Each structure stands twice: as structure tokens, then as C-alpha cells.
Amino acid sequence: MASIEDLLQRRTDLSTFLIHLTRDTLGNVGPSARENLLTMIGDGYIEACSPFGPASMHEPNLTYAATQKVVCFTETPLEHTWMMLEDIDKRDVHFQPYGLAVTKTTARRAGCNPVWYSDITPGRDWPIDAVNAMVNDAVRRATTGRTVDRDKLSEEPIFKLTPFFEQMGPTKYSRKEFWWEREWRRIGDFPLYPRRTVAVLAPAHNHEHLRKELTEINEGWGARPILDPHWGLERMIAAIAQISDEHIGPFPDAG
Template identity: 30%
Template sequence: MSNDLPFFERPDLSPYLVHLTRRSSENGSSAFENLVSILLEGRIEGSTTKKGFIKGSNPATCFMDVPLSSLKYVLNEANTDPAKPRYEPYGILVTKKTAYKKGCRPVIYLSNAEMEQLGIDEDEKWRVVRLENVDGKGINWIHEREWRCKGSFDLPESPIAVLVKDSSEAKNLQKIISKHKRELISIPNSVIPLSILCQGLPYMV
């Protein structure tokens, strides 16, 4: 019996995982520049406890299981505050099949107390995201439906797509890809402007 998920029948499901990039406070690189760097290196570097709220001693690479049409709810006013953005409208899409083969799995949502009660090993704590309540006041990130893999994530040679802010930046990235084709480890099959996909980005004019 097949257990393929019927994506065409379920608007809340997606065959893709999304990794969104943002600016770097360490070296001043923009989210767009970081996206280009990822394509040049063919790798998404894993986040750490210091840089990405990853528990335990191991870094991990984070993705979201969010349908593309719902990214506008992730890129909301609170998450895209220019002073300290949690997310910016740049990123990479990979298929779930590819991600699964490379060790990506849905995270485990647990309270700190539950994590200790279950005796989660230090080496496996990168899998855990804190969940303290579901009343709208406690710590709760379930809506991001996060997937992670341990360490960095090596991209395929041809990722399904990359995401940029608007059509102007899509043209810019296409020029960069054309000019530096021999240098890029990963060349996306398509470049998607999020301003079109999300029918506008009202908080990012």
C-alpha cells in the first residue's frame, strides 16, 4: 500500500522544505549575499546554540514544512522587523525526498522538563524545539513545522528553486548565476520572486 502524501488534495501539505536566509551580524552580509554564498559553496551551514537556538552541542540545519502560499504568514511584520529580522524573503527549496535522504527529520516539540524526563542524550538535543504551552502566551513554534538535519546540509547540484524578494532581485540573481556558472556548486532550477508568490510583501516596501 502506498503512503505517498496527496499534496494535490491537501493545501496544508507541501512536497518541499524551505530554508530562509537572513543577514549576518558577524560580517555584515545581506540575506541576498548569503543566498549567493550558499549556492557558491553548495552548502547550508548548520546553526548553533549561540546563533540559532539549537539545543545541545551539535549544530543543525533548519527548514520549514510550510506550503509556498503560506510563506506570507511567516514573513509577517513581527518576523521581518528591519532592526532585527527573524526571517527575510530569501531562501532555498529542496524536495522532502531529497532532504529525508540527507538525514532531515521533523523536530521533536518538548518542554524543557519533558526533555529532561525523557533523558534526551546531549548528542540528540539538536532535534528538540522547546514547547511550553499552547495558550498563545507560552513558548510555541509548532506553526513552523520545522525539520532539521544534524550539522550542515549539502545541497543537490540543482536545487528545485531559490526564493528572492522581488522580480528585480530575481533578474539580478539570474545574471550572477549566468556569470559565475562554473563557480557555483549548486545551480537552482528556478528563481521565484516572493513578492509575486505572496501577492505582495506589505511589510517590506
């Protein structure tokens, strides 16, 4: 009898990996995507900077125990990472070709969980409506007059769930969908270790210089494969197998 692991490795519609891509600082007034990548590797963790989910607006009134700040990943297969870098109509998130790839197993052991998407297309009641109602009820229970009791609010169980909820469907200015985002999240910072990281992502022209910088941070990071997210699967396999460029092809060497 076959195990599920034996079967899943042959499914090309499912990804073994999770991808975390970095962005330039908004307004280009801070670190670049490349600098952000080196910072997180040097620090040894991906910082959970921003709150997400239907309770994200309540983050200022929550303690760390109920934080809505998360680290985000996408379940996109390695060879399709390029799609996440495209300038897509009505998409308000713009990533750069720098990031990291880890396995789902590594991510799950670190507390990552798939995001639960709820449709918001007008015309019927959706699960997210019930979630929003529970959030509003929790806020009312913790509010006296105009004052919100942060400790009391943070004890509400719904805030343990809300970071893992996301809407899908059209909004006034954008659109988000499960069938290509396939997001995973971890509440709080995500720890990084060279041996638990499948590959570093960066444009090919930057690989040589980047590897030197990674080696200066830690020899373990300097030894990790570096993949260009615009490469195809065959080119990525060759890089992971540490086959040098002159032996990749596309034509056999007559000599």
C-alpha cells in the same frame, strides 16, 4: 488500492517542500541575507552555524561527533512562505525574502529529520523535562571537579537526540509553536545541488540580476526557477513552468 503517495499529493494542508530562509547578519555588520544566499550556493552547502535544542549551551564542551549545530528548514508550503517573513509579535527571528526550497525526499536523504516539539506551558510536567534531566545526568557523569571530559561527554547518546528537540509555548520574552513553525533540522552542513533544489527564493525586483549571478556561479543554478516568496501559488506555478511575464495575465491578450 491507492498508494499513500497518490493520496498525499492532493492534501493542501501538507507541504511537499522544505524552505530554508536566510537572514541579514546580526547588527548589519556582516553579509546581507542576499549575500549569504549567494555564498552558500557558491560553497555548495548550507553551513551549520548555530547550535539548537536543549543541549545547545553545551556545544563548547562537545566534539564534532556530538555537535549541536544544525541547518534548519520549515515545512511551510511554498505559497505560504510569506508568513515566515512577517514581523510577528513575540517572535525573535527575522528572515529576509531570500532562500531555497527542496523536497522533503531530498532533505530526508540528506539526513534531515522533523523537530520533536514539547510543550512548556506552566502547570504540568512535559517531555522536555525528561530530556533536560538526561542532559544534566550526562554532564555530571563527564565532569570531575570543575573539568568536563569532552570526549566522554560526547559519547553520551542523548546528544545525538537533543538537536531535534524544541520547546513550544510561551516564554518570558517570546513564543514558539509547532503548528506554524514545523521545523526540520540536519546535524552538520547541508549539501546543495542545482538539480536537487526546487527553486531559489528572492524578491521579484531582484530576479534578473540574481539569475546572472547564479549563472556565473554555475549554469545549473542559473537555470533554476526563482520565486518571490510573496507570490501566490498560481504565480509560482507559472514561474516554475517558465511562462514569461507577458503571458501570465491577469487578462488575456486580445491580439
